[in-house]
Amino acid sequence: MTEEARWPVDDDQAMRKMSRRSFIWAGVAVAGALGGLSWINNRASDADGVKRPFREALLLSEGVWSALYSPDRLVPTYDPGRRTAERVNGRYGLTKDFDPSKWTLTVLGVHGQTKPVVLKMEDILKLPSMEMTTEFFCIEGWSIIQTFKGVPFREFMKLYPPGTLSGSAPDIENRPHDLLPYVGMETPDPAPADESDDSADDSSSDSSSSQDDSSDDSASANDDASDSADDGDDEEDPETRRERATKYFVGLDVASALHPQTMLCYELNGKPLTLDHGAPLRLVIPTKYGVKNIKRIGAITYSKTRPEDLWAKDGYDWYAGL
Amino acid sequence: MADIRPTEIQSDKVLHKKHPLAIRWFHWINFPVLFIMIWSGLMIYSAYTPPLDAKRYVTVLGSDRIYISNDNPGAPPLTARQDGRGLPILLFPDSFYRPLAPKWLPHFLSSADPDNPSKRYIWSLDYRLAEGMGWHFLFAWFFALNGLAYVLFLAVSGQWRKIVPKPKAVVEAIKVVLIDLHLSKAKMPVRKYNAAQQIAYTGVVLMGLLMLLTGIAIYKPAEQSWLTRLFFGYTAARFIHFWTTIAFLGFFLVHVGQVIRTGWNNFRGMVTGYELVTPEEKSLLEAEA
Numbered sequence: 001m002t003e004e005a006r007w008p009v010d011d012d013q014a015m016r017k018m019s020r021r022s023f024i025w026a027g028v029a030v031a032g033a034l035g036g037l038s039w040i041n042n043r044a045s046d047a048d049g050v051k052r053p054f055r056e057a058l059l060l061s062e063g064v065w066s067a068l069y070s071p072d073r074l075v076p077t078y079d080p081g082r083r084t085a086e087r088v089n090g091r092y093g094l095t096k097d098f099d100p101s102k103w104t105l106t107v108l109g110v111h112g113q114t115k116p117v118v119l120k121m122e123d124i125l126k127l128p129s130m131e132m133t134t135e136f137f138c139i140e141g142w143s144i145i146q147t148f149k150g151v152p153f154r155e156f157m158k159l160y161p162p163g164t165l166s167g168s169a170p171d172i173e174n175r176p177h178d179l180l181p182y183v184g185m186e187t188p189d190p191a192p193a194d195e196s197d198d199s200a201d202d203s204s205s206d207s208s209s210s211q212d213d214s215s216d217d218s219a220s221a222n223d224d225a226s227d228s229a230d231d232g233d234d235e236e237d238p239e240t241r242r243e244r245a246t247k248y249f250v251g252l253d254v255a256s257a258l259h260p261q262t263m264l265c266y267e268l269n270g271k272p273l274t275l276d277h278g279a280p281l282r283l284v285i286p287t288k289y290g291v292k293n294i295k296r297i298g299a300i301t302y303s304k305t306r307p308e309d310l311w312a313k314d315g316y317d318w319y320a321g322l
Numbered sequence: 323m324a325d326i327r328p329t330e331i332q333s334d335k336v337l338h339k340k341h342p343l344a345i346r347w348f349h350w351i352n353f354p355v356l357f358i359m360i361w362s363g364l365m366i367y368s369a370y371t372p373p374l375d376a377k378r379y380v381t382v383l384g385s386d387r388i389y390i391s392n393d394n395p396g397a398p399p400l401t402a403r404q405d406g407r408g409l410p411i412l413l414f415p416d417s418f419y420r421p422l423a424p425k426w427l428p429h430f431l432s433s434a435d436p437d438n439p440s441k442r443y444i445w446s447l448d449y450r451l452a453e454g455m456g457w458h459f460l461f462a463w464f465f466a467l468n469g470l471a472y473v474l475f476l477a478v479s480g481q482w483r484k485i486v487p488k489p490k491a492v493v494e495a496i497k498v499v500l501i502d503l504h505l506s507k508a509k510m511p512v513r514k515y516n517a518a519q520q521i522a523y524t525g526v527v528l529m530g531l532l533m534l535l536t537g538i539a540i541y542k543p544a545e546q547s548w549l550t551r552l553f554f555g556y557t558a559a560r561f562i563h564f565w566t567t568i569a570f571l572g573f574f575l576v577h578v579g580q581v582i583r584t585g586w587n588n589f590r591g592m593v594t595g596y597e598l599v600t601p602e603e604k605s606l607l608e609a610e611a
Contacts, residue, residue: 057463
């Protein structure tokens with residue numbers, strides 16, 4: 001009623017006056033909102049190709065969710081009877097010149113080692129193994145339930161521990177915060193560039209195969225994050241595309257790497273991994289999207305700085321936690 | 323209750339405070355935020371739209387018939403659900419995600435990449451998953467906080483009494499719908515919100531909560547797997563999330579239609595906070611508060 005008292009005129013006039021004022025405010029608010037949206041849209045991307053406001057939101061969410069999260073909490077496991085069909089969805093980094101019999105795993109940044117540690121398959125098979133049936137989530141939005149067998153990465157890290165920030169001996173159980181905070185993984189180096197044209201063809205066929213899932217039948221088409229996820233494919237220069245087709249790399253935070261269900265996997269659904277699924281050794285990390293589950297690991301690097309990540313460079317969340 | 327017909331005499335009308343400032347802000351903030359959530363959500367949905375292909379998918383909504391996997395022709399047939407591809411409903415054809423630009427439009431206005439006009443348009447929704455996730459997970463915060471602030475305001479200010487339907491609301495809501503459809507000549511109740519509005523406005527708040535919860539179930543199926551399980555798993559959570567969006571669009575269409583029908587005085591109320599009413603209406607409205 002106080003408003004009425006302020007205008008000693010009839011209510012129609014008062015209404016008109018208020019309307020004018022309110023709609024001017026509304027206009028300012030609309031202009032402000034449009035300005036805000038265009039500000040967001042024009043923000044520069046960070047090194048990972050994510051616009052700053054989006055990155056801030058991702059980091060905020062990551063902070064909230066990791067505060068709610070206990071690293072010991074396991075993802076649900078299922079009875080193998082609930083397994084769904086296998087699916088091959090990515091071949092980046094799986095060059096055709098690869099000879100599994102000559103495969104080795106190079107580990108860099110191992111505590112007390114100045115040189116890279118080079119492992120063979122028998123070194124991996126000696127480690128304790130585990131089998132689990134978990135749901136595998138693609139960033140595209142589909143999921144499958146599969147049985148994975150392999151070495152818990154935690155066990156691997158006990159034998160080949162990363163260096164520490166303090167320089168003292170690593171203690172995975174009691175002082176994980178002192179470990180080098182990141183783990184990078186990459187596929188083996190491809191053959192020299194002139195021989196890699198075959199695999200570059202895989203990548204260019206991506207764009208023709210659209211995002212229709214029919215492409216998942218032809219194993220040549222999709223990628224772990226899918227061609228549909230790959231929103232800049234056609235605009236890339238051929239050099240970058242060749243590099244993407246022949247090399248896959250992911251970065252992980254050490255806490256996720258130490259999660260008890262993170263594994264170096266060599267068996268899928270009771271059978272040895274096929275080359276399409278990343279033989280001889282791939283990562284299975286059910287707390288992250290499929291994009292982090294790198295196939296055909298050639299090298300593992302413990303590092304102090306955040307490793308590059310192929311899909312993060314394309315604008316996806318680096319953390320990619322589920 | 324309302325036996326008073328609005329009079330036709332303009333000069334009789336008096337000011338009535340209808341919407342508090344806070345509610346007007348919550349309302350108008352929600353409008354663009356919800357638009358951005360749906361727009362970016364479609365970018366995400368387009369990356370995995372369960373396809374409907376007669377040869378590969380014979381599953382339709384509500385049933386789960388046999389699907390023969392082309393990946394593994396020798397294997398026994400799987401249902402679409404076993405195959406883990408979700409419910410195969412193709413709601414949007416390609417032309418929805420990428421409507422063609424009219425020929426007369428200069429391509430710098432339509433192409434996302436002026437150097438490559440064949441590529442896609444600014445308004446295309448496909449091949450933008452990373453961007454869609456960026457917008458979705460930023461504006462989800464605004465959606466959640468604005469919704470929370472609205473609910474808290476309703477609770478603290480007592481405004482909830484005008485919105486939460488009474489037990490008898492269904493009967494009145496049916497009457498209101500009949501009046502709106504010109505099937506009844508009864509008089510509209512004179513209150514801030516009639517029962518049909520109360521049900522709609524309370525329902526839409528619950529839908530917002532459902533969106534938030536299914537959204538988290540989809541976003542964190544490992545960390546918050548209890549929530550994903552509450553919605554019967556990942557695929558089902560996505561399904562609920564998607565169809566609640568469609569329900570939101572339905573609400574939006576009816577809401578805008580009703581606002582247009584009701585007229586300028588009512589619309590202006592959501593901007594200025596005031597409405598012009600007859601003195602009789604005013605006394606009834608104030609009696610409600």
